[in-house]
Each structure stands twice: as C-alpha cells, then as structure tokens.
Amino acid sequence: MSFLSDVYAGLFYFAAFVLVAGLANKVIQYVRTPAPLKIPTTPAPTTKTGVALRMTREVVFFESLFRGSKWTWIFGWMFHFGLFLVTLRHLRYFLDPVPVPIQMIQPFGIYGGIAMVIGLAGLWVRRFFVDRVRYITALSDHLILVLLIVIGFSGLLMRFVVHTDVMRVKQFFQGLYVGHVQTLPADPILLMHLLLVALLMIIFPYSKLLHAPGLFFSPSRNQVDNPREQRHIAPWARRMEQD
Amino acid sequence: MAKADFQVPVLKQYPEIPEIEPGATAHSSPFKSKPQFQAELGFPGELVDDWQTKALDKMGDLLGRYRSLRVYLDSCVKCGSCTDKCHYYLGTHDPKNMPVGRQDLMRKVYRRHFTLAGRLFPKLVGAEELTEEVLGDWYSYFHQCSQCRRCSVFCPYGIDTAEISMAAREIMDHIGVGQKYCNEIIGKVYKIGNNLGLPGPALADTLEGLEEDVFDDTGVEVKYPLDQEGAEILLVTPSADFFAEPHVDGLIGYGKVFHETGVSWTLSSHASEAANFGMFIGSYENMRRVALRIREAAIKLKVKRIVFGECGHAWRVAYSFLNTLAGPWDFLDQRYPVPQHICEFTYGLIQEGKLNLDKTRNDDMVLTYHDSCNVARASRMGDRPGGQFDIPRAIIRATCNNFYDMDEETIRDRTFCCGGGGGLLTDDLMEIRVKGAQPRVEALNNVMQEKGVTHMAAICAICKSQFTKVLPYYGMDLDQIVSVHQLVSNALVLTGEETDDEDEAADEAA
Numbered sequence: 001m002s003f004l005s006d007v008y009a010g011l012f013y014f015a016a017f018v019l020v021a022g023l024a025n026k027v028i029q030y031v032r033t034p035a036p037l038k039i040p041t042t043p044a045p046t047t048k049t050g051v052a053l054r055m056t057r058e059v060v061f062f063e064s065l066f067r068g069s070k071w072t073w074i075f076g077w078m079f080h081f082g083l084f085l086v087t088l089r090h091l092r093y094f095l096d097p098v099p100v101p102i103q104m105i106q107p108f109g110i111y112g113g114i115a116m117v118i119g120l121a122g123l124w125v126r127r128f129f130v131d132r133v134r135y136i137t138a139l140s141d142h143l144i145l146v147l148l149i150v151i152g153f154s155g156l157l158m159r160f161v162v163h164t165d166v167m168r169v170k171q172f173f174q175g176l177y178v179g180h181v182q183t184l185p186a187d188p189i190l191l192m193h194l195l196l197v198a199l200l201m202i203i204f205p206y207s208k209l210l211h212a213p214g215l216f217f218s219p220s221r222n223q224v225d226n227p228r229e230q231r232h233i234a235p236w237a238r239r240m241e242q243d
Numbered sequence: 244m245a246k247a248d249f250q251v252p253v254l255k256q257y258p259e260i261p262e263i264e265p266g267a268t269a270h271s272s273p274f275k276s277k278p279q280f281q282a283e284l285g286f287p288g289e290l291v292d293d294w295q296t297k298a299l300d301k302m303g304d305l306l307g308r309y310r311s312l313r314v315y316l317d318s319c320v321k322c323g324s325c326t327d328k329c330h331y332y333l334g335t336h337d338p339k340n341m342p343v344g345r346q347d348l349m350r351k352v353y354r355r356h357f358t359l360a361g362r363l364f365p366k367l368v369g370a371e372e373l374t375e376e377v378l379g380d381w382y383s384y385f386h387q388c389s390q391c392r393r394c395s396v397f398c399p400y401g402i403d404t405a406e407i408s409m410a411a412r413e414i415m416d417h418i419g420v421g422q423k424y425c426n427e428i429i430g431k432v433y434k435i436g437n438n439l440g441l442p443g444p445a446l447a448d449t450l451e452g453l454e455e456d457v458f459d460d461t462g463v464e465v466k467y468p469l470d471q472e473g474a475e476i477l478l479v480t481p482s483a484d485f486f487a488e489p490h491v492d493g494l495i496g497y498g499k500v501f502h503e504t505g506v507s508w509t510l511s512s513h514a515s516e517a518a519n520f521g522m523f524i525g526s527y528e529n530m531r532r533v534a535l536r537i538r539e540a541a542i543k544l545k546v547k548r549i550v551f552g553e554c555g556h557a558w559r560v561a562y563s564f565l566n567t568l569a570g571p572w573d574f575l576d577q578r579y580p581v582p583q584h585i586c587e588f589t590y591g592l593i594q595e596g597k598l599n600l601d602k603t604r605n606d607d608m609v610l611t612y613h614d615s616c617n618v619a620r621a622s623r624m625g626d627r628p629g630g631q632f633d634i635p636r637a638i639i640r641a642t643c644n645n646f647y648d649m650d651e652e653t654i655r656d657r658t659f660c661c662g663g664g665g666g667l668l669t670d671d672l673m674e675i676r677v678k679g680a681q682p683r684v685e686a687l688n689n690v691m692q693e694k695g696v697t698h699m700a701a702i703c704a705i706c707k708s709q710f711t712k713v714l715p716y717y718g719m720d721l722d723q724i725v726s727v728h729q730l731v732s733n734a735l736v737l738t739g740e741e742t743d744d745e746d747e748a749a750d751e752a753a
C-alpha cells in the first residue's frame with residue numbers, strides 16, 4: 001500500500017506544481033500582453049468601481065450567459081456554484097483545525113455535490129441534443145465533462161454508499177505539507193476520485209478551463225468606458241509616435 | 244421587389260432559430276484585392292511564398308500585441324450561448340457563421356501551433372494546420388462577419404468575434420490575401436481624402452448646391468463651409484453624406500442646427516471622411532494613418548472642437564480610439580468632449596430649448612429607430628452609459644409625433660447589425676448582405692404590421708446604404724430608411740424661415 005501512497009503523493013506534488021506554475025505562466029502572459037485599444041462592450045461602467053461590480057456580476061451570477069441562454073445558465077450555474085460549495089466542504093481535508101465557517105458549510109457541500117452532478121449532466125445532454133452545440137463540441141469537451149461527472153459521482157458514492165476513512169485521507173494530505181507520506185486508504189473509488197482530481201489540476205492551465213483567469217483579463221468586460229477623458233495607449237503603439 | 248439569384252429569407256412573426264446547414268454560404272467570398280491596392284497599404288500584392296510560416300509568424304506577433312486575441316482564443320468553453328446570436332447565422336444557417344464557429348476557424352490553428360494540448364493531441368482538442376482549405380474558409384467566413392459585437396454581449400467571457408475577424412484579416416493582408424472593397428477604399432482615403440474618392444472641388448460644388456436647395460426651401464441662407472480656417476467646429480462626416488440618399492438629408496440637418504446656434508463650423512477636404520476602414524481590416528497602422536488626417540485637418544484649420552456626423556463604426560473609432568490613435572487633443576477646447584457626436588450636439592441644444600422644432604412637419608411618417616451596432620455596443624454618447632440609446636431617441640421624440648421601438652430583443656445593446664457593416668457593403672457580397680439583414684428586417688416588418696410604422700431612422704452611413712439596397716429584396720421601399728438629422732432638418736423652424744411654405748417642407752420629407 002505504501003508504494004501506491006508514494007505514487008499518489010508524487011502525483012499530487014506534480015499536479016499542484018503544474019496547476020500553480022501553469023496558471024502563473026498564463027496570468028503573467030496575459031498581464032504582459034497589452035490591450036492597445038479601448039474595447040469594452042458598451043454600455044459599460046465609466047468608473048473602476050463600476051467595472052468591479054460588472055465583473056462581480058459576471059463571476060457570481062454569470063450575467064451575460066443569463067442573457068444569452070437560459071438553459072445553459074441554469075445548468076452552468078448549478079455546476080459552478082455546486083463545485084464552489086464542494087470545494088469549501090473539502091477544505092476540511094486541508095485545514096487543521098477546521099475553521100467554523102467551513103464546519104458550518106459541510107451539509108451544504110453535499111447539496112452542492114448533487115447540484116454539481118445534475119448541472120454537469122444537463123450541460124452534457126445539451127452537447128448531444130442541441131444541433132448548434134453538437135456542431136461546436138470537440139472530443140475534449142466531452143472528456144472534460146466526463147472527468148468532472150466521474151469526480152462528482154465518485155465523491156457522492158463515498159458520501160452515501162461506500163464510505164472511506166476520511167480521517168486517513170486528511171492525514172495523507174496533511175502529511176504532504178511536511179513531505180511525510182502517510183498511507184492512503186486502499187479504496188478503489190477513493191483512488192479513482194483522487195486520480196481524476198489530479199488529472200483535472202494538470203489539464204487546467206492547458207485547456208479551456210483557462211476561462212477562469214481569462215474572464216478577469218477580458219478587455220470587453222474589464223475596461224472602464226472613458227476613452228475621451230483619458231488617453232489609453234499601448235507601449236508598442238507609443239513607439240510609433242516617436243518615429 | 245429586387246431580383247435575387249439566391250433564396251431571400253421569409254420574414255416570420257416570431258424569430259426562429261434555424262437548424263444548422265453546414266456549408267450553406269461557403270461559396271460566398273468577396274473579390275480579392277489587386278496588387279496596387281495592397282501596396283498602398285503596405286501589404287504584399289499577392290499570396291507570398293511560404294505563406295503558412297508568414298501567417299503563423301503574424302499570428303504570433305498579434306498574440307503578443309493584443310490581449311483580447313490571446314484571452315479570447317484561450318477562454319472559449321463552447322457553451323453555445325453565442326450560437327444563435329449572429330445575424331449572419333440566423334440568415335444563412337451556416338454553422339461557420341455562428342460566432343464560435345467563426346472563431347474556431349482561427350482557434351483550431353491557434354491550438355495547433357500555440358498551445359501544448361494542440362501540439363500533443365491535435366485530434367482531441369480539434370487543432371488543425373493552416374492548410375489552403377482552412378485559408379479559404381478564413382477568407383470566406385471572416386468576410387461574413389460585420390464586427391457588430393452582438394456575440395460579445397452574450398458571451399460569459401465577453402469574447403468578441405470582431406477582434407478575431409480583425410486579426411484574421413490582418414494576417415491575410417500580410418500574406419497578400421486582401422479584400423478589394425476595404426483596401427481599395429483605404430487607398431482612396433490616402434490619395435483623395437475620402438472613401439468615395441470625391442475631390443475637393445466636387446465637394447465644394449455639392450455643398451454649394453446644398454446651400455441653394457436649403458435657401459429655396461426655407462428662404463434662409465444656411466452655409467455649408469469647406470476648409471474655412473478659424474472656424475470653431477470641424478465637422479467630420481461620412482462621405483456618403485455628400486450625395487447619397489437619405490444621407491445628404493442628414494448633412495442638411497447638421498448644417499441647419501449649426502446655423503441656428505450661430506456657431507462657425509467647417510468641413511475639411513483633407514479629412515472629408517469620418518469612416519475608418521482601417522478598423523475593418525484590423526490594421527492598427529492603417530487605422531492610425533487614416534485617423535491622423537483628422538488631427539492634421541484640425542491643426543490646419545485651427546478649429547477648437549471636432550464633431551462627427553452620423554456614422555456607426557466611424558463613431559466607434561472616433562469615440563473609443565481617436566484619443567489613442569491621434570491624440571492628445573490638448574489644443575482643442577477642453578470644455579467639450581473630443582470628439583463630440585452630432586447627436587450629442589443637437590440633444591444639448593434641444594435640452595436648452597434653443598431649437599424651434601415643429602413635430603407636425605414629420606407627421607407623414609411613423610418612425611422606429613435602428614440602433615447601429617458599433618454605436619450601440621462599442622461607444623457611448625453623453626455622460627451616462629446607455630446615452631447612445633437614449634440621446635438619438637430623445638432627438639426623434641423631440642422632432643416626431645409618431646415613434647415606436649422595435650422588439651426589445653432587437654434594440655439597444657441587443658440590436659441586430661444591418662447586415663452590411665464591417666467592410667461587407669459591397670455588391671460582391673449581396674447574398675450575405677440580404678440574408679444578414681433578415682433579423683433586423685423581420686423586427687421592422689413586425690412593427691410595421693403592428694404599429695403602422697412607415698420609416699426607420701438610423702445614424703450610420705453603412706446602415707442607410709445597406710437598407711436602401713436590401714429592403715427592396717424584402718418587398719419594402721428603399722426610401723423607408725431615413726437619417727435622424729433628416730428628421731431634425733424637417734422639424735427645425737429656422738429663424739427667419741418663410742413658415743407659410745409648409746407644403747414644400749412636407750414634399751421634402753416624403
């Protein structure tokens with residue numbers, strides 16, 4: 001068993017590294033690439049506070065998607081909000097002692113897990129039944145949904161059907177902080193769950209999951225509408241003026 | 244009804260989302276630019292050797308210069324929210340006209356060459372080489388996008404297909420595959436000063452003619468000055484305003500408004516064009532060069548303010564980009580926005596009660612208003628977000644008794660493009676233009692049936708030309724499209740005007 005635990009420990013170190021380094025790399029690339037022109041989709045806020053509010057509405061409520069497609073919004077929002085609750089619930093494995101708000105959120109995390117799987121299923125069904133969405137779907141789009149559904153479903157299985165020793169799971173992850181590999185319970189469902197989570201972490205910076213940081217850097221959403229009041233110019237464009 | 248060698252869409256009472264018909268408009272491509280037009284813009288004349296490498300190099304260059312392109316190519320999750328939003332998809336049913344379908348033409352090449360997943364597992368993530376066939380698709384479908392930004396409204400990440408179309412056209416120009424319509428026109432602006440190639444003397448003639456017409460109509464000597472040094476205001480307006488109908492009625496209106504306020508103003512033969520087709524081809528360099536003419540004219544004529552006439556994408560470049568491209572404007576009067584839209588100017592006067600408007604002079608019309616895409620989603624008027632919707636409507640309400648909006652889903656920031664924007668206003672793209680107009684014409688048709696609307700007002704030269712041409716395909720009249728300042732012109736009672744001459748004013752309006 002300890003060999004398998006070593007493999008999983010290595011896997012999670014690797015996955016965490018890829019996730020953090022890959023995302024940092026992307027974010028740095030986005031920061032360094034100038035936005036040479038003012039292109040907010042108008043009507044747009046005329047102040048930074050207004051932009052922060054617009055962005056908050058996009059991040060929390062998926063405002064634009066709501067205007068665009070109600071079904072996708074319902075399923076998409078269920079999935080994301082569910083995943084958010086599930087993530088909060090899972091913090092108990094990574095924090096010791098467990099903060100009170102995280103203790104309070106535990107039952108909601110379970111509802112979140114159910115909502116997440118239903119939302120994902122809805123999104124997947126759309127990929128088969130809406131001809132326009134079927135047309136734009138690549139194999140990777142299906143696989144990412146399968147990955148998330150299996151992660152969610154295996155998590156629910158462990159909660160409701162085949163329990164695992166969560167205390168040992170917690171010890172395993174606490175051990176990783178200090179480079180000490182504890183033994184993971186040898187439950188197949190747990191091992192699959194963790195394997196797929198690691199895979200998700202690894203593909204995150206190299207897939208469409210980049211929409212998460214991407215939204216914050218989207219010029220059509222994050223720019224202040226003030227081009228007449230304030231001159232906006234990219235460094236490469238300013239160089240043209242010196243010629 | 245105009246004759247068509249393609250199926251003109253049937254107008255329905257309720258909008259329908261069509262089923263996809265792959266390849267439905269794969270045959271539609273604009274004429275290619277000739278070597279001479281390419282050279283004037285600094286592009287190779289014909290397809291260069293080693294074009295794939297050069298195209299990918301250019302793509303890499305743009306990815307490093309435009310955050311929008313990089314973020315938009317990375318972020319799409321294929322959620323489908325945009326798929327039924329593009330007027331070209333709704334009118335042609337071709338899935339490559341769904342915004343995401345169009346973006347994917349570039350995204351698949353991006354993934355193959357600029358992402359790890361696409362390099363390692365191309366099949367899995369839908370990554371593809373830039374083959375001759377893909378380039379053909381690019382030329383065809385990136386010229387079936389009017390860069391109207393409707394898709395960006397509904398995208399959860401604000402992905403704007405216009406940015407991708409512009410980048411694609413810029414890449415194609417750099418390997419010698421340019422579009423004739425846009426590139427020839429930009430060359431004319433450089434050589435002659437405007438899109439239509441009207442030389443200074445012809446402009447002077449036209450303006451003199453307008454002065455005579457207005458005098459005949461009103462008995463008032465309204466001036467339409469050209470190249471008048473020391474004038475307070477430089478008016479920059481699309482060159483179609485100088486002679487096309489209904490554009491010229493708008494120009495007559497601007498002149499009357501200026502006349503009433505007593506402010507001195509002038510047009511410029513050097514900058515006799517508000518439009519900036521540099522934006523359509525995604526070329527910052529060309530867009531800047533076109534914009535700098537306005538700066539040069541403002542300096543030469545020693546004006547204090549710049550006002551733009553009715554033109555959609557011109558207002559986008561003016562409002563959003565002019566300060567960037569040709570600023571800073573510190574030598575102009577800072578009490579006024581630089582630049583100002585003619586609607587902002589007129590609206591201000593209406594607010595102050597400085598215009599004597601007789602609404603009954605427009606009683607022969609029942610109006611609706613078409614929000615032009617670039618004004619609606621890429622600019623603003625006034626101090627508040629949404630002023631670009633409210634100010635033109637306020638002007639119409641102040642000048643007309645009968646006004647009804649079209650369906651809410653098709654106006655304001657959800658407005659449909661006229662179908663001719665983004666460099667597509669050319670006869671070699673007639674099928675796309677007619678089909679792309681369908682969602683807008685459908686909404687117009689419904690408000691005609693339900694409210695008895697007779698005319699649609701617009702503030703864009705492309706919209707006006709496009710509707711004049713395509714409305715007849717749908718069995719409507721070409722003169723159902725009017726300028727907003729045409730309505731102002733009709734209603735405005737000039738100081739000293741012979742007001743007993745009402746009949747003539749009515750004839751003019753009809």
